[in-house]
Structures are given as C-alpha cells and as structure tokens.
Amino acid sequence: MKLHAESEAVAPTEVEMQIRGLMMDPVTNMPIVVLKDVASDLILPIWVGVFEANAIALELEKSTTPRPMTHDLLKNLAHGLNARVNKVVVSELRDDTFFALIWMEQGGEVIALDARPSDAIALALRWDCPIYVHRDVLNHARQSADSSPSVSTDELRQWLENLNDDDMGRYKM
Template sequence: MSTTAIHSEAQTAAPDEVEMQIRGLMMDPVTNMPIIVLKDVASDLVLPIWVGIFEANAIALELEKTAPPRPMTHDLLQNMARGLNATVRKVVVSELRDDTFYAVIWMEQGGETVALDARPSDAIALALRWDCPIYVNRTVLENSKLAVSGNQSASSDEMKKWLENLNDDEMGRYKM
C-alpha cells in the first residue's frame, strides 16, 4: 500500500468502517464490570464493549472534562505524541477474535502514517482526548453476538431493548 493511500485511510473512514459515538458508560449488573456502549452515528446499532475499571475511569474523566491533578497514562500518551509532532487521526475497533476486541490507533507523524495495535478501551480514551472519530469494522459488528439493531434475533432484541431503555442514571452521566 502506498504512503498516500495509508495517509488518506488515517484521515477518513475506510469503506468497511462504521463511525460510532459513545452512547454511554455503565456497570454490568451481572459482572460488575464497566461497559462502553458505542452507537452507530447513522443507525440504531449499538455495540457494548466490556472494559477494565481503570480504562473506564480514564474515559469517564475525559467525557466529564475533569482534569486530574497529575497526567494519567492516556494524558501522558497524548502529551508524548504531541511532543513528537504526531497526531491521532482516528481509532478503529478492527477485529473480534475469541470474544476479545482489538483496535488500531491511526497516527500521523512527519508525513508518515503509523497504525498502532491497542485495546479498544485505550484507543477510545485517546480518541476522546484527540477529539477524533471512533470507527468499528463492519465485520466486527456482523460477527459480534452483542451488536444489536432492529432486525436481530429475540435474545439480541432483549439486549437492544435493555440498552435502549436504560435511563440516564443507569448509563451514568455520559449519555451523548
């Protein structure tokens, strides 16, 4: 792939990527683990991703625009990238393998494009700090048993209703 094609891909969505936004952050009532709920900007499709408590905290702080007294890890990474004249252009939840999501952080530095492997929670935390788009690969949405839209099975319909009917208290203060 040429540098120009990679450069262009880092700036915009590839044809197989769906732009998502954070619908909310919540706690799973069964596992007591945090969930990031992503929603397709163009439809009612939602994708929950379970994350660690520290990553959820880093995302929540940025959603609330709360500045910690000292830089957190994601703030450090943003400061380091800026210090190296790099820019995060987008993040993509790129793969679902063995019930584990994978992500790629697309950065530009010195005219070069760099794709970095990352956990989705870390990629999303950085995307919020850089105010860049979050995408999910279409195959991830198609293969995820938890991605739900209007034309899915009964169990997915139940999950969809549960996610759509969450009130603001259940979703935290992060509803977008």
C-alpha cells in the first residue's frame, strides 16, 4: 500500500472523466471501461479484469447482492472509520499499465492510496465521487495508440470512437 499525503484539490493537469460505457474488446474478449472527458469527445479505454468489470457493472446497473462484494466492503469499512473517498485519479501510464490514486479524507487528513484504475473506478461509483485522468496519461495513451504498428489497435480506437449508446452497454455479467 502506497500512501501520499498531498493536496487533493483538482489540479489543472487533471481532466474530469465519466464512464461512457463498459464493453467487451472484440479482439481480446477482455472487458474495457471507456472513460470520456466531460468537456469534450476525448475517450480513454482501459482494459480491466473480469471480476473488476463485474464490480463496475453491478454498480452501473445499481444491482444489489445478498452479501457485500469487495468494493462494497471497502466502502463500508471506510465509512465505518469516518473516512470519505473524495476523488479518484488515473495518474500514470507506464509500460502499457495504468495506475490510479484514491484520494481519501479521514479526521482532517488527506491521503492518496495507490490502486488499480478498475478498483478506483469501482469505488468512485460507490462513493459517487468524480473520476479524473492526469493530462499526461491522456497524451501518453494517445501517443501510444498513434505510434502502434498494429492495424487492429487503430481499428479498435476508431471503433471505440464511433460507438453509439446502445453499443456501450453490451457488457454482460
């Protein structure tokens, strides 16, 4: 667990995103969370694990389970400790792996916890808090996609950008 004790204010380098959809990658058959800039048409696909996609899908669909799932337990634990998740930030892209921070406050102290973006997003949905992506991550992701020699990567990005609302809800648990 990595803790940061920095300011949690929204930095000008952070871009607020919303979940545009959750779907299956037609090439790899892996789940993708598609984030969209709230102020533009810029999108960021993040491939996630099946279990994390299910946790996100459950919350997007407002489905309840008979017992708390892991992310529900984490929310209940934080709430029981009088802590609050204020925002999550996809903070870094290194070696094709995204990294995130969960910004929390407890007892007047602000901390940032290192997390996988899928877990951070699942918690953000449960806390109804904003999701941000660092501008450098967006730029790096765009450069990686543009410089990729793979035709399927370019085709996938174009396919993602042209999806309609019906296509975005095609993830099945």
